[in-house]
Amino acid sequence: MNRFILLICFMFCFNFLLHSQDSVIQLGGDQGWDLLQNYHNITQQIGLHGYMDLYLSDNTSKNDMFTDLLLSEKGLIDTENYTLEGNKPNIIKNGIRGDWAFRFNGTESLQLIPNSKSIFKSFTGKKDFSIEFWINPFVIENRSTIIKWNGGILHDNIFTPQSLSINFQKRRLGIYFKNVFQYPDGTLASDINITGLTNLIPNKWSHHLIRYSESQGTIEYFLNNRLEAITYVTPTGKEKGPFGTPSFSDITNQPLIVGQNYTGLIDELRISQKYRDTNYSKYPKAGGSVTTKPIDLGYSNSLLLDIKISQNITEDSDLSYYYRITDHLEDLTTNNLQWLSLKPNELDGDLRGRYIQMKIMFHTNATLDKSPQLSTIQISYQEDLPPAPPLGLVAKPGNSSVKLNWKEVTESDIAGYYIYYGDSKGEYWGTEANEGDSPIDVGNITNFELSGLQNDKLYFFTVVAYDKANPPHESQFSIEVQARPERKYNE
Missing domain, CATH: 2.60.120.1020 (PAW domain)
Structure with missing residues (x-):
């Protein structure tokens, strides 16, 4: 026992x-x-x-559809709009994001020849643009230049020189445009000078963003996410008046020069044909x-x-x-x-x-x-696994009926049982029982009688347990039993 x-x-x-x-x-x-x-x-x-x-x-500058030039975090010139002329400056693993940066020693520079797709060759009309970069100058000298470009256009069939320069001016950053912007009447803005308010510090990284908005007619200069200067591209330099728009269409094939007479590091320099938000913070x-x-x-x-x-x-x-x-x-x-x-x-x-x-x-x-x-x-x-199959299935034939008994499946979430029946071994497609076609849901009981069956015909039966899941999990088939209903003549 x-x-x-x-x-x-x-x-x-x-x-x-x-x-x-x-x-x-x-x-x-x-x-x-x-x-x-x-x-x-x-x-x-x-x-x-x-x-x-x-x-x-991190906020590393990415090359996108608006990028004209990108000196990427891996020290690569990431663009198809320029061709490198001469040697590339050294790169060192000391960038602002922990990756590579370009290192300039004061005697070398990066010279890039614009092709027909670059901003300096085919950028005219009402368009925005941005220039942004990180710098870490070892020394700050007035003759040090971050970006320099000298070109020229035909204006009224006369060759007119153009230039863009971003350099140090008395320990501050200065931005200079010459004949780059054109007013609606066709005249050119001969000189636009912008100078920051804050002295730069040697051996310290700083972020700079210069951007032009055609809808506002403004050039803005940000230092470390702080607005340093703003000017209106109008004949008076004030808010009211016709806005000038950029007119780059260089015919001289002059290079864009980066880092001339500059000693220090430059990282993530990007020129874009878009009015960009500042990219100063490390994370968005x-x-x-x-x-x-x-x-x-x-x-x-x-x-x-x-x-x-x-x-x-x-x-x-x-x-x-x-x-x-x-x-x-x-x-x-x-x-x-x-x-x-x-x-x-x-x-x-x-x-x-x-x-x-x-x-x-x-x-x-x-x-x-x-x-x-x-x-x-x-x-x-x-895992809510399917229940175990019922054990101990027994079939007892009667007159046009078969009574089935089986042992209870003791799992706590059992919801009921299905009875499968048919007239071939292993095939349970029966349709004759008064209680319904196979399978028959008999609920949570352990015995059931099927009636309306044909006497002297052999039937095969199996039982499946199912649980309370939605949809319910069904067990495997129990053992198969067989029975032949018959009429007893003494009844």
Whole structure:
């Protein structure tokens, strides 16, 4: 008797463990980030334990459809609009973003020949443009030039020289345009001078942005995200009056010169055919985000146990987590389901479903120079496996009927049983029973009688258990039994 009780207990515990398995899905670490999609301002860098972690993308200038010239973070001349003439200055791994920068020694410069697509060859009419760069001068001398270009156009069939120069003037940055802007009456703005208000400091990085807006008729100069100077491209230099528009159409084929008589570093120099916002901060103020793909937990009604996060938060940067879980994939692919906020390593409530999706928001700090770091996400869940098949199925024939009995499946979420029947072994397509076609949902009982069957005909039966999941999980078939209804003549 004791052995029988022990055997029953063992079978119950084994059945519980079999149908209540805890599983873990990990994102990041040695599993990588293949389950992510929809990156926005997010990058991967080597982090904890040498694996790839997620960080905010920095504000490194990118080559886009408006870029005319870009000296990129890897020390490359990233453009098809210019041809390098002569040698390229040295590059060193000491840039503002931690990557490469161009190093000038005061005797060499970077000379680029514009082609027909460049801003200096074919840029006329009502168009915006921007010039931006980082500099770290070792010395500040008046003859040092960041950008210099001398060209010329035919104006009223007369050759007219043009020039653009950005250089140091008494420890400040000066910007000079000559015959670059044209007024509606056809005259040229002969001289436009802009000088910053702030003295530059040797051996210190600073960001500079010069931009022209055709809608406002202004040239603005920003130093480290602060407006230093503004001038109106009008005959009087004041707000009222006809606006001048840029008129680059050089016929001299003169080079654009970068770093003439300059000693120091230049990084992320970009000329754009666009009115750009300042790119001073290390990280975007808007932050970034990433969303996982819908992650399949295998079975509907699976129980979400925990979501563990490994992260590193510096200063007042932060990470915000959101999730949603459902049994229906279309809820995630059509955005029909609301996102729920998640506190790291804290999960409350009975949360169930087959598909889970997460969204992570990355926030920089107040000074926009720190990024949070995300190393791993571990999603722990308990699969809601199908129930075990019913045991002990017995069929007892009667007059035009068969009575079936089976043992109860003892799992806590059993909702009922289906009876399958037919007149061929392994094929359960029966339609003769008064209780309905195969399969018949008999509810949560362990015996059932089928009536209306044909006497002297052999029938085959099996039973399947199903649980309370939506949609329900069905067990495998029980053993198959057979019975032949018959009329007893003494009845």
